[in-house]
Amino acid sequence: MMEFLKVVFARLGKAVEAVLEPLRADPESDHFRLSSPETHTTTIDGDVGWGRRPPAVVRCPRCGADIDQRDARDDIDCSRCVAEFSHEDFPELALQYLVCPVCGNRMEHGQRHPHALDVPEWATCHGCRYHWEFRHSY
Numbered sequence: 285m286m287e288f289l290k291v292v293f294a295r296l297g298k299a300v301e302a303v304l305e306p307l308r309a310d311p312e313s314d315h316f317r318l319s320s321p322e323t324h325t326t327t328i329d330g331d332v333g334w335g336r337r338p339p340a341v342v343r344c345p346r347c348g349a350d351i352d353q354r355d356a357r358d359d360i361d362c363s364r365c366v367a368e369f370s371h372e373d374f375p376e377l378a379l380q381y382l383v384c385p386v387c388g389n390r391m392e393h394g395q396r397h398p399h400a401l402d403v404p405e406w407a408t409c410h411g412c413r414y415h416w417e418f419r420h421s422y
């Protein structure tokens with residue numbers, strides 16, 4: 285019985301090789317391997333748009349505590365003094381820093397038109413290279 289199975293597996297092995305051989309010879313098969321999902325993980329992460337803004341930490345104007353605002357559309361509620369702000373109040377509050385949504389580092393942020401807007405227009409993470417832009421292109 286074991287001898288029989290060995291013969292079957294030996295034949296199967298040959299059959300598999302026969303199927304793979306033409307694929308290896310085909311230049312298209314290399315191209316196919318490059319577009320496999322693993323290669324996408326090496327690209328630099330990034331987002332565009334206010335709705336995809338990284339989580340922010342702002343200063344509570346009433347008690348000075350840091351308030352986390354995870355999403356740009358979330359209300360801004362101070363957990364220390366229970367001051368409550370709408371997401372529309374964001375430009376009035378002192379932004380401390382944005383938090384990288386990929387690795388959790390503090391991000392460097394800035395503005396491209398400081399006189400036009402009171403909110404950050406870009407943020408970049410020096411830890412993992414994640415980058416966020418308010419708008420698509422300038």
Ligand SMILES: [Zn+2]
Pocket residue numbers: 344345346347348349362363364365366367
């Ligand atoms: Zn407060």
Ligand SMILES: [Zn+2]
Pocket residue numbers: 384385386387388389409410411412413414
């Ligand atoms: Zn990061």
